[in-house]
Amino acid sequence: MLHTNLSRLLASGGPKRLISTVNKLTTVEVNDKTGIAILTMNRPPVNGLNLELLQDLKSSIDEIEGNKSRGLILTSSSPTIFSAGLDILEMYKPDMDRCRAFWSQLQETWLALYGSSVPTAAAINGHSPAGGCLLATSCEYRVMVPKFTIGLNETQLGMIAPQWFMSAFLSVLPQREAERALNQGRMFTTEEALRVGLIDETANSKEEAIEKCAAFIGTFAKVNPLARSLTKQQFRAADLQQLKNGRKEDLEKFLFTVSQPALQKGLGIYLEGLKKKVKKQ
Ligand SMILES: CCCCCC/C=C\CC(=O)SCCNC(=O)CCNC(=O)[C@H](O)C(C)(C)COP(=O)(O)OP(=O)(O)OC[C@H]1O[C@@H](n2cnc3c(N)ncnc32)[C@H](O)[C@@H]1OP(=O)(O)O
Secondary structure, X not given: OHHHHHXXXXXXXXXXXXXXXXXXXXXXXXXXXXXXXXXEEOOOOOOOEOHHHHHHHHHHHHHHHHOOOOEEEEEEOOOOEOOOOEOHXXXXXXXXXXXXXXXXXXXXXXXXXXXXXXXXXXXXXXEEEOXXXXXXXXXXXXXEOOOOEEEOOHHHHOOOOOHHHHHHHHOOOOHHXXXXXXXXXXXXXXXXXHHHOOOOEEXXXXXXXXXXXXXHHHOOOOOOHHHHHHHHHHHHHHHHHHXXXXXXXXXXXXXXXXXXXXXXXXXXXXXXXXXXXXXXO
């Protein structure tokens, strides 16, 4: 089968071509034989989504769209973290101008990934909370390595996931499951995520996850690319349009939320907890 051959080629190392080194926080490698691009996040230690990583992600997505790649596989250079979600330091005691640029960029990057015309898949090779889960659920397919967690834990930080975070989550989970998980701020283990359908497959390693993502992308090999892409766009149009129409309000809501003293206090305690955890070990 064609898609199995594609995934084998990719797994075998194939003739990869690094097409982008300009962006320091992401790399794009295209396999010359399969035409599939691997977009790797590389912002140690946890791929926290700050303004610069979001900018690099957006320009890498644009690059992949522009070079006619057959698909995009999103992954991480860290062996244990896909992405720790939004960089909390962008929201804690923020400079409001930067904060505005940060949230606008998050909107921009999400619109590009969720609305991407190429087939997208996430090789989730580590923990994937909150914004990390948003990136993964914005792709069309998810393969995750065991012993990690994924979910939208915003309520645990005293925050409410915006409607478009929910849209991506709801494009994957049934409403009842999504609502309960969001209300609880639940983080799913790899096995739990597979059971509820938050991920599509598990893999024993990053390489295997990439191979399975490539096999998914290979399933479109015989489908007319324009018909496939327009069908995807049609499915996602309402979600994308909702954010496009409400971008300004969404930004103002975010800026209002982060300027609340109670939220700042909560974020301070949360960050302290993350650091204490480090000291205890
Ligand atoms: C209208 C308003 C709408 C707003 C809605 C949006 C709201 C939220 C969306 C988000 O994405 S908020 C971020 C949520 N993320 C998390 O809660 C994850 C927190 N991190 C962890 O659970 C763990 O760090 C980890 C990802 C499981 C990794 O664990 P590990 O043990 O490997 O690493 P640590 O030692 O915990 O971390 C290393 C280092 O990184 C710092 N760090 C971790 N996560 C973040 C983060 N999201 N932002 C900023 N910094 C982070 C952590 O404090 C450590 O720092 P140092 O001690 O080394 O300085």
